[in-house]
Amino acid sequence: MARRPSPGPTGRGVPLSVYVTALVLVPLLGVLALTGALVRSAVDRSGSAAEAARSVAAVAVLERVRVAVEQEVVPVLTVAALDSPELVAQLGLPAMFVETARTQAATGLEAARTATDAAVAEVPADSSAAPAAEAAATALAPLRGDGTGELSFADVVATYDGYLQVSDDLAQAQRRAGEGARDEDISATTRAAVADVALLSRTAQAAGREIPLFLSSLTEVDQAVGAEDWLSARAEYRAAAAALAGLTAPELQQAWADASATGPVPAVDAVLDAQAVPGAQPMGILAVQGLVTQSNSRSAQLADLIDTAVSRAEAAAVADQAAARSTTTTTTVVCGALVLLTAAAVALVWRSLSRSLRRLAGRAQDVSEGTLVDVEVGGPREVRTVSSALRAAVASLRRIQDQAGAVARGDLDHALLDEPLPGPLGEVVHASVQQIVSAVRARQELQSALTHQAEHDALTELPNRAQALRLASAALHRAQRSGAMIGLLFVDLDGFKAVNDGFGHAAGDEVLRQTAHRLHDAVRSGDVVCRLGGDEFVVLVEPAESEDDLVELANRLVETVSAPIVVGASTVSVGASVGIATSRDGGTDADALLAQADAAVYRAKAAGRGRAELFDEALRAQLVERSELQAAIAAGLAGGEMRLVYQPVHDVRSGAVIGYEALIRWDRPGHGTVPPDLFIGAAEASRLICDLDRWVLAEATSQLAAWRDAPGPARPGEPTVAVNISGRHLVDSRVVADVAAALAASGLPAELLVLEVTETVLVDDPTAYEHLATLRATGVGIAIDDFGTGYTSIGQLRSMPVDTLKIDRSFIASDEPSHRTLVGMMIHAAHAFGLTVVAEGVEEPCQLEALRADSCDQVQGYLMSRPVPPEEAAGAADDGVQRARPQHPAPTR
Structure with missing residues (x-):
């Protein structure tokens, strides 16, 4: 029965949900990006406001330090004036008054210094004003002298200039802090508050500078300072005070207006304005003291105004921060709400649309499977349109179904057949009725062709596996009646995969076709050649005269298949191994006969390939013996009968x-x-080999870990341990976990474990290749064992997941020059691909010398050491290279 074609790849393509999501996601991503930008901007504004607040605070603390420093200047000048006999005489001061005034000035100086130190100490260490305050404290130390209360320096002028320089430096630091605050991204309110701080700071700085310059001109402590200097300072103060009219804060405007009307501000202005008049009477000492007191009070008033302005600026900056955080929160909440609303809307729309589409898809699936169901019309307008179209299609299909039923029943005169459907489909159905008779005849021919296709291989035109079993069953039934012998030859090609890999699958197909022709031509006309699949063929010989005749035929087939085959411009060669099974009197079934031939061909391959083997009682006994041996292996593994020996691997040079x-x-x-050769093969025929591999992995890694932990002299480098992994275990899905479990249990680093596999396993099974690549990625070393005995080409080494190439002992032991040359080529090719080379089976000194000459990396064999128990292997590294000559070849595995 022909298979009904599938309605199409309904599971492929991009789902509608992806398009809907994309339509929503694109603008939503834009909203998220805009939200991110707004949030970042708000965060930046918050940071700017915080930085502005810190800068304004720095202006305030620096102002207190600067005022304190300037208030030290007046006592310094006073002390200098009272220490000057000329000035005392000029002023006509009594000696008793001078002494008293001198004592008071010194006491005031100490108090001023204490106030300055306190102002510096109040500057926070993390403030931007801290460096300027520390610099001021450092600069004041040499100006103050030894701290005894007496001026310990001779140059009063230098001291006076030093104080003024410290004051200037602090003023510069204040200006920089104010400018830093104005440069931040802050609101207009905060910027105006910062500007108020700057105006008041400028006025306070001018006021602080005015009195010291005035007193200096009076005392003539500094001859470079005259009336012009303090008058210039006076003009600077008046300009700064006039600029205070631009204060933006009403409370600051009112406070300055009150200070300008009464108190020290107008008092100091009146005195200095009077002294600025040319020819003014010089001030007496008591008047000077009064002026200093008023000046200090004025500085205190200005400092209070600055503190008020700073508090206002800081409050404005805090408000900016709060506004920025509020903006961030609001923006995030709005965006989140928008996303949630969008998701909810999309979910609702998609639920409605998907429900309608699923219902429609379900009806369409029913129709595609041949069930003509009623189609409901509902959902969105587009879905309703499609539903209506599907309903009309179902109605048309029902009419076609009725017509097909009539044709199937043979009722070719039914009235339905005279009512064609409208359109091209109706014309086709009507025309099909007219062709029904021709179709019946054509069906018979088609059935014959299909039967042939079902029973024959499409590539070789030989009978396939199913037909081979049917033919064998029929032959066995005939033999049961006649008592004749039936022979079945299982032909398995050798080296076919190498042709596929080296020349491509097209070349492989051509080899299979030519092999089929050769087999067909080599047998009798009554014998049947079949292809089971892949590179496996069987020959059914009916009747068979004797087993000797079958063996002769098998050898002839091996010779025939092994002849070179021309494929395009290349010539390739494959071999064949043949297994022979016989049946007398039909005493077995086809499946058993095929299994016996398969077992025989397995023995032929194990015996070296390119030969024929007969399934006989000996092989049957071997199979029974193998089964018993496998049971003994399992019991031995469970009973602790297995042990490991270790053959050292030596560096060729050292x-x-x-x-x-x-x-x-x-x-x-x-x-x-029991030698490994006698039980490893039996284990590899079952899953026992995987259990053996796991035991060896656990034992070997634990042993090397114990050697590493044992006390003893340190050795350069760390030795590795190599473990053979079977092909069956390597394709097992648990092999990676098995290796990881052994390493974890022993604590051995992965790079100290080397897994050895045969090249045949690596080439024949892609799964093994993938598992090796995974293991190598974990750090485990991979070595190709017995290289040269399989079908791996040198060029394939470039892409294999391996680190080490172990040259088979047969090449090392051979005296043939060609083998010696081949060994050198293997070594140089492996080095070219970055691989380490180990030579196995080194038993003669001349072999070691030849390998050393060819730059081989490592060697192992009886020349250096036999495989020894763990306790002897542990001392092999300390004993040096052994030179014992072997008596027997070293067992493998």
Whole structure:
């Protein structure tokens, strides 16, 4: 029965939900991006406001330090004036008064210094004003003298200039802090408050500078300072005071107006304005003291105004921060709400649309599967349109169904057949009725062709596996009646995968076609050649005269298949291994006969390929013996009968032991030590080999870890341990986990474990290749064992997930010059691909010298050491290279 074609790849393509999501997601992403930008801007504004607040605070603390520094200047000048006999005489001051005034001035100086130190100490360490305050304190230290209360310096002028310089530096720092605040991204209110701080700071700085310059001109402490200097300072103060009319804060405007009307501000202005008149009477000492007191009060008033302005600026900056945070919160909440609303709207719309589409898709699926159901019309307008169209299509299909039923029943005169459907489909259905008779005849021919296709291989035109079993069953039934012998030859090609890999699958197909022709031409006309699949063929011989004739035929087939085959411009060669099974009197079934031939061909391949093997009682006994051996292996593994020996691997140049290969041994009770060659093959025929591999992995890694932890002299480098992994285990999905579990249990670093695999396993199974690549990525080393005995080409080494190439002992032991040359080529090619080379089976000094000449990296063999128990292997690195000559070849595995 022909298979009904699928309605189409309904599961493919981009879902509608993706388009809907994309339509919503694009503007939503834009909203999110805009929100992010707004949030970032608000965060930046918040940071700017905070920085402005810190800068304004720095102006305030620096102002207090500057005022304190300037208030030290007046006592300094007073002390200097009272220490001047000329000035005392000029002023006509009594000696008793001078002494008293001198004592008071010194006491005032100490108080001023204490106030300055307190102002510096109040500057926070993390403030931007801290560096300027520290610099001022450092500059004041040499100006103050030894701290005894007496002026300890001779140059009063230098001291006076030093004080003024400190005051100037602090004023500069204040201006920089104010400018930093104005440069931030702050609101207009905060900017105006910062500007008020700057105006008041300028006025306070001018006022603080005015009195010291005036007193200096009176006392003539500094001859460079005259009336012009303090008059200039006086003009600067008046300009700064006039600029205070631009204060923006009403409370600051009112406070300055009150200070300008009464108190020290107008008092100081009156005195200084009078002294600025040419020819004014010089001030007496008591008047000077009064002026200093009033000046200090004026400075205190200005400092209070600055504190008020700073508090107002800081409050404005805090408000900016709060506004920025509020903006951030509001923007985030609005965006989140918008996203949630959008998601909810999309979910509602999609729910309505998807429900209608699912209902429509379900009806369409029913129709595609041949169930003509009623189609409901509902949902959005577009869905309703499609539903209506599908309903009309179902109605048309029902009419076609009725017509097809009539044709199937053979009722070719039914009235339905005279009512064609409208359109091209109706014309086709009507025309099909007219062709029904022709179709019946054509069907018979088609059925014959389909039967042939079902029973034959499309590539070789030979009978396929199913037909081979049917033919074998029929032959066995005939043999049961006649008592004749039936022979079945299982032909398995050798080296076919190498052709596929090296020349491509098209070349492989051509090899299979030519092999099929050769087999067909080599057998009798009554014998049947079938292809089971892949590179496996069977030959059914009916009747078979004798087993000898079948063996002769098998050898002839091996010779025929092994002849070179021309494929395009290339010539390739494959071999064949043949397994022979026989049946007399039809005493077995086709499946059993095929299994026996398969077992025989397996033995042929194990015996070296390119030969024929007969399934006989000996093989049957071997199969029974193998089953018993497998049971004994399982029991031995569970009973602790397995042990490991270790053959050291030596560096060619230094002779040092750089690793070990772990080899399994079985101490079977009643049998002694069983060589690996006698039980590994049986284990590999079942999943027992995986259990053996796991045991060897756990034992070998634990042993090397124990050696590493044992006390002893340090050695350069760390030795590795190599473990053989079977092909069956390597394709097992648990192999990666098994290796990881062994490393974790032992605590051994992955780079100290080397897994050895045969090149045949690596080439024949892609799964094994993938598992090796995964293991190598974890740090485990990979080595190709017995290289040269399989079908791996040198060029394939470039892409293989391997680190080490181990050259088979057969090449090392050979005396043939060609083998020596081949070994050198293998070594140089492996080095070209970055691989380490290990030579196996080194038993003669001349072999070691030849390998050294060819730059081989590492060697192992009886020349250096036999496989030894763990306690002997642990000391191999300390004993040096052994030179014992072997008596027997080293067992493998």
